[in-house]
Amino acid sequence: MRRLLKRVGWWLLLVLLLSATLLLLARSRDFQLFGQLVSHLDTHEPVVALTFDDGPSEQFTPQVLAILARYQVKATFFVTGREASQHSAMAKAIVAAGHQLGNHSWSHPRLVFRSYAVITNEIERTDIAIRQAGYLGPIYFRPPYGKKLLLLPWYLKQHQRVTVTWNVEADADLGVDADTIAQQVVAQVKPGSIVLLHVMYASREASRAALPSIIEGLQAKGYRLVTMAEMLQDSQP
Ligand SMILES: [Zn+2]
Numbered sequence: 001m002r003r004l005l006k007r008v009g010w011w012l013l014l015v016l017l018l019s020a021t022l023l024l025l026a027r028s029r030d031f032q033l034f035g036q037l038v039s040h041l042d043t044h045e046p047v048v049a050l051t052f053d054d055g056p057s058e059q060f061t062p063q064v065l066a067i068l069a070r071y072q073v074k075a076t077f078f079v080t081g082r083e084a085s086q087h088s089a090m091a092k093a094i095v096a097a098g099h100q101l102g103n104h105s106w107s108h109p110r111l112v113f114r115s116y117a118v119i120t121n122e123i124e125r126t127d128i129a130i131r132q133a134g135y136l137g138p139i140y141f142r143p144p145y146g147k148k149l150l151l152l153p154w155y156l157k158q159h160q161r162v163t164v165t166w167n168v169e170a171d172a173d174l175g176v177d178a179d180t181i182a183q184q185v186v187a188q189v190k191p192g193s194i195v196l197l198h199v200m201y202a203s204r205e206a207s208r209a210a211l212p213s214i215i216e217g218l219q220a221k222g223y224r225l226v227t228m229a230e231m232l233q234d235s236q237p
Pocket residue numbers: 053054104108144145
């Protein structure tokens with residue numbers, strides 16, 4: 001009996017360790033099992049990339065574009081295919097203003113423990129929506145919730161796709177005020193940083209309000225704000 005309990009105990013420990021490893025792997029922002037993943041650029045050049053997740057939305061895309069235009073700054077928008085096709089005029093406006101579009105899946109599911117067919121569909125439908133918006137540059141992928149495990153990285157490697165995560169995020173929790181978001185972003189950015197901001201929904205007023213201070217703060221520190229393709233010096237479609 002005691003021997004049985006001991007054996008069950010070892011199995012339990014093994015299962016727990018395995019689960020913890022998988023969880024860490026799925027959440028890691030700078031490691032995945034296959035394919036190229038970029039969370040920041042190793043450089044001494046004062047460059048930083050602003051990246052916006054989700055959307056586009058009818059209401060808030062014009063506001064964000066107006067702020068970027070005011071400072072003559074280019075950024076990267078990781079849009080969902082569903083929203084990019086629902087609000088195709090907004091996706092086109094992003095491209096027309098010279099910004100980069102990235103692929104954030106079609107419907108924003110957690111792409112962990114999903115079939116290869118589901119992953120393929122989520123990504124490739126979104127590519128079509130991005131091209132329909134007139135975007136011609138390289139299409140990088142950002143996993144919804146930053147989550148990836150086995151099949152998603154495998155798909156991305158098979159299709160030579162670059163995964164872009166981030167190393168600065170100050171608006172992960174709702175309820176943080178604009179000043180705090182701006183201060184944290186400006187304080188955390190280093191040469192080669194990739195900043196993630198959520199600016200597309202009504203609940204993200206603070207992030208939109210923080211955007212001018214973030215740009216001013218980074219420019220005051222001598223940073224050049226670039227798109228992801230510029231940061232990676234990638235001109236391939
Ligand atoms: Zn997202």
